[in-house]
Amino acid sequence: MTARRVVITDVGPRDGLQNQQKILSVEQRIELVKAIAAAGVPQIEVGSFVSPKAVPAMASTEQVFSGLRCDGFATPTVALIPNMKGYELARDAGAKTVTMVLYGSEGMAQKNASMSMAETEAVTLDILVLAKEDGIKVIATIAVAFTCPFDGSTAQSTVTQLVAKFLEAGADQVVLADTIGAANPQQVRELCAPLVRRHGAEKLGCHFHDTRAMGLANVYAALESGIRRFDSSIAGLGGCPFAPGASGNVATDDIAMMLQQMGYETGIDLNKLMQASDLAQALTGTAPGGRAKAWLQGHLIKQAS
Amino acid sequence: MTARRVVITDVGPRDGLQNQQKILSVEQRIELVKAIAAAGVPQIEVGSFVSPKAVPAMASTEQVFSGLRCDGFATPTVALIPNMKGYELARDAGAKTVTMVLYGSEGMAQKNASMSMAETEAVTLDILVLAKEDGIKVIATIAVAFTCPFDGSTAQSTVTQLVAKFLEAGADQVVLADTIGAANPQQVRELCAPLVRRHGAEKLGCHFHDTRAMGLANVYAALESGIRRFDSSIAGLGGCPFAPGASGNVATDDIAMMLQQMGYETGIDLNKLMQASDLAQALTGTAPGGRAKAWLQGHLIKQAS
Numbered sequence: 001m002t003a004r005r006v007v008i009t010d011v012g013p014r015d016g017l018q019n020q021q022k023i024l025s026v027e028q029r030i031e032l033v034k035a036i037a038a039a040g041v042p043q044i045e046v047g048s049f050v051s052p053k054a055v056p057a058m059a060s061t062e063q064v065f066s067g068l069r070c071d072g073f074a075t076p077t078v079a080l081i082p083n084m085k086g087y088e089l090a091r092d093a094g095a096k097t098v099t100m101v102l103y104g105s106e107g108m109a110q111k112n113a114s115m116s117m118a119e120t121e122a123v124t125l126d127i128l129v130l131a132k133e134d135g136i137k138v139i140a141t142i143a144v145a146f147t148c149p150f151d152g153s154t155a156q157s158t159v160t161q162l163v164a165k166f167l168e169a170g171a172d173q174v175v176l177a178d179t180i181g182a183a184n185p186q187q188v189r190e191l192c193a194p195l196v197r198r199h200g201a202e203k204l205g206c207h208f209h210d211t212r213a214m215g216l217a218n219v220y221a222a223l224e225s226g227i228r229r230f231d232s233s234i235a236g237l238g239g240c241p242f243a244p245g246a247s248g249n250v251a252t253d254d255i256a257m258m259l260q261q262m263g264y265e266t267g268i269d270l271n272k273l274m275q276a277s278d279l280a281q282a283l284t285g286t287a288p289g290g291r292a293k294a295w296l297q298g299h300l301i302k303q304a305s
Numbered sequence: 306m307t308a309r310r311v312v313i314t315d316v317g318p319r320d321g322l323q324n325q326q327k328i329l330s331v332e333q334r335i336e337l338v339k340a341i342a343a344a345g346v347p348q349i350e351v352g353s354f355v356s357p358k359a360v361p362a363m364a365s366t367e368q369v370f371s372g373l374r375c376d377g378f379a380t381p382t383v384a385l386i387p388n389m390k391g392y393e394l395a396r397d398a399g400a401k402t403v404t405m406v407l408y409g410s411e412g413m414a415q416k417n418a419s420m421s422m423a424e425t426e427a428v429t430l431d432i433l434v435l436a437k438e439d440g441i442k443v444i445a446t447i448a449v450a451f452t453c454p455f456d457g458s459t460a461q462s463t464v465t466q467l468v469a470k471f472l473e474a475g476a477d478q479v480v481l482a483d484t485i486g487a488a489n490p491q492q493v494r495e496l497c498a499p500l501v502r503r504h505g506a507e508k509l510g511c512h513f514h515d516t517r518a519m520g521l522a523n524v525y526a527a528l529e530s531g532i533r534r535f536d537s538s539i540a541g542l543g544g545c546p547f548a549p550g551a552s553g554n555v556a557t558d559d560i561a562m563m564l565q566q567m568g569y570e571t572g573i574d575l576n577k578l579m580q581a582s583d584l585a586q587a588l589t590g591t592a593p594g595g596r597a598k599a600w601l602q603g604h605l606i607k608q609a610s
Contacts, residue, residue: 184563184566184567185521185522185525185563185567186567186568187566187567210518211596212559212562212563212596212597213515213518213520213521213556213559213596214521214559214563215518216490216518216519216521216522217490217521217522217524217525217563219522220490220522220525220526221525224529251518254517254518254519257517258489258490258517258519258522261489261492262489262490262491262492263491291516291517291518292517
């Protein structure tokens, strides 16, 4: 990975769909994942192994995995897991990479996972041991790494210690998640730049929501801090069912456009990405769609005039 | 002005209203200007002196000025002018600061002003001489300073030379305008950082549109380059009637929120600003409204839960 290479993980089929009123079928979820992959997005979070009672949209994620496997799907996939049971389900479904969620605040740990921060840490350490035996990669995502809707600002030292602890324990990557879209670019820079210097860009990622129009500003601040891995969501689908005030993730549409125009390599074909975005909007009926589409259409208008 | 002080000029009553389907009355325009001032915005572009045939929403701008003067309005105001006739009308209306538009491309100069770039430069030089005699401040705004919808990317050297030429000729400030919202943060940094080093932050400003969700990313890149003056538009009203693909300006709502959270001083009261934003939306029926409001409301919900 060169300094101009940025790796996008589209989390729309998980973080996006879990917040939609409309619940998609397994076939529709597979169709969306394939459309995102066809645009060249290098990694896709295809679902989560959570309680179907808590998050009905993520029921039958094992069928999404098996359907993709039967079709010889080649793009690396990720499954989000909330606990040990989720890990076992993901492993049994054939997941090669799992994302386990840690928390920057007690309030969010309780609301989102019904555990204390320490309990999620202990479970993640157990999962890391098993995953090593099972040959499964583990991404540790720190939710509310910047601000929590219940507990307020997250201390930088809390996050810094979590990052060091879990990379040392063998996590393949740690993702800093602005779960509710409350971070500002200065805060992003202050948290990320020292972490990149200490651990290297390969080991770190960022996950931003565009709740307050600051999504791409935070991406830019993270880029300037050396971060080269980002989560984003096709068509800006997203939110968090347990985090008041959270709206859509940064749209893959928008981040891919910005990165391309800034000369970064993402491997993404913008025109094919717009097709995936159209599909996400058609399937859900509610996706905001990012802004890239209107822009690219405006461009076409311009070239015709 | 300290390095943490940022001066916002709200251009909504001009750049915003000129693009609305609904044409506001003089009284409504005055009401909006007063609401923005009540929130502590330090400078407001209250209208333009352009042909009422070309831009009907800006007809009777002289009445907006006289109405504000009669009411003892104290916040500094700005009038946009496209040419010498506009200058004379603005002066006669009692404007103390005018913004004259220069162009980074021939295509946009022709479409927007029916002049060549050289003609707009010559007129602006003439205006600078008169304005000095009249005791009127002149802001020179360089339209399409980053990218033109007709001619493509604007050469950095074109803009750099215009900035130097007009500051040397006596312009009080030069504003770099991303008229169609096509700039990316890297481009902003590459253009702005050398200009701030050469001319100082007092003499420069930036004007961004949020067409592609990059508005605040560009503001952050400009801040990091040392820029401390920004145009923005209440409730994200905006666009450009002659620039295809342009949508709203960066919302004052959003930039004020971001700056406050990053510890910059703007003098703006966010709650009162939301009232001005509500008014802008009520008056026009179409303003996008920025995101700050949803966020602040979410915050209230959170504190109640």
